[in-house]
Amino acid sequence: MSYQNSLFGNCPLLIPQNDDLTCYEGFITVQEDEFKMRIALPESGLLSQAKIECDWKLKNILSNYKQVIQQKLEKAANLIQFMKEFKNLLEESYKVKLGTTSGIDDAFGLSFKEILPQLDDIGWENVDNIDDLFTSIRLVKRDLKSRHHYINTRFLQEEEICTPVFTTDLPIPLHLPKAKYQSLKFSIKESYHYFCEAIELCQAFFDVMDEIDKNTWVLEPQKASRASKERRFCLGKNISVQIDVNPYYPSTIPQYRFFGTDHNVSLLKQKLNNNLQLWNERKSLLTNLQKILEISIPSPTNSQKEEFITPCGICCGYRLNATLPDKVCDYSLCEKQFHSLCLLEWLKTLPSSRTSFSVIHGQCPYCKKPLNHYKLGSNCGYEFCDVNGLLGIGMVYKIQQH
Secondary structure (H helix, E strand, O other): OHHHHHHHHHOOOEEEOOOOOOEEEEEEEEOOEEEEEEEEOOOOOOHHHOEEEEOHHHHHHOOOOHHHHHHHHHHOOOHHHHHHHHHHHHHHHHHHHHOOOOHHHHHHHHHHHHHHHHHHHHOHHHEEEEOOOOOEEEEEEEOOOOOEEEEEEEEEEEOOEEEEEEEEOOOOOOOOOHHHHOOOOOOHHHHHHHHHHHHHHOHHHHHHHHHHHHHOOEEEOOOOOOOOOEEEEEEEOOEEEEEEOOOOOOOOOOEEEEEOOHHHHHHHHHHHHHHHHHOOOOOOHHHHHHHHHOOOOOOOOOOOHHHOOOOOOOOOOOOEOOEOOOEEOOOOOOOOEEOHHHHHHHHHHOOOOEEEOOEEEEEOOOOOOEEEEEOOOOOOOOEEEEEEOOOOEEEEEEOOOO
8 A cells, every 4th residue: 555655746646447456547747737648567566567658748748767667667676666767858858948048058959869869879878877957877887797887967058058077987997088078069978988998908907806806805895896996904813904906007017005013014025025026917916925925815715815814903993984994912822903193192191101203112011012003194115016017127115213
């Protein structure tokens, strides 16, 4: 009954024709005008296979929106949601048909008339979503490895100009001819073409990031987008690395930062510096890392993630403001992990702590062994690796402490 009431509240003149509630007939009201329509669901109940019939006036108004209506049938969770979106579509198209739109709406209506044929050319199977008010369109591209990539076009209406704004989930900027996209004569089809070209350019990058996500225990980010260039993953118990992969040259040595005890971090840095010349761009990133660091990286096939997840020894939580514990006690019999913020606040409360330049010297809350910590925002002296991708030459440099 609640389902029927919801549909009745949105379309009070649309009356069910059977007890199964699979057929409705009546009128839909827009701007005090009534249009006759009938919607019938198949025995399977699939909304995407519903049959819609309407009078000639309604057909005339919606003549250019057949593909949009079909897409909304396929995307809607139920008949109530579809009828709400259908009514919004009818109201907007009715304004354009009657010519009663304002200057802004008129510019938008003209733009949308130009967009529909372009969506036909792109293919409606590549249209992921169109919002109810037609202020944004999201297109999808499936690459050769069935990965989904999205470009969203949002329309900004100012005075009599409708300007499109494009956003993507790519790790590189989408370069479009700027002058062409600041007037009504923009092309969704052309922007989609540039988007597809950018996806092809990033295929090697996506392969590298997929390899990391599949074969390591990724600590951060929790849910990486296709645009994310960073990964922090486990190298062993209480030791991890964060890398920043160059999307243009993903096979080169990435920027890196190690997390762990000072002893373990120093050892890994030394191995990396000594074996840097062994990096082979024809091999995978993980294969190269294991070779130059002389370790075997834990993976889901040979370990459990719980072995490497240790809560903060002060707040007893794992994540603090979306950050993980990133400081480890150097004493080998302790090796408790802490959030930088928690440890900094702890050291500030100790009467025995002292500050020298940007470093606070204190004691571990557990083993009482000496524990040093950089102030937040100060340079921690981590090493990074920068690579000239064109020449394939690796260069390691160290950020100077201030």
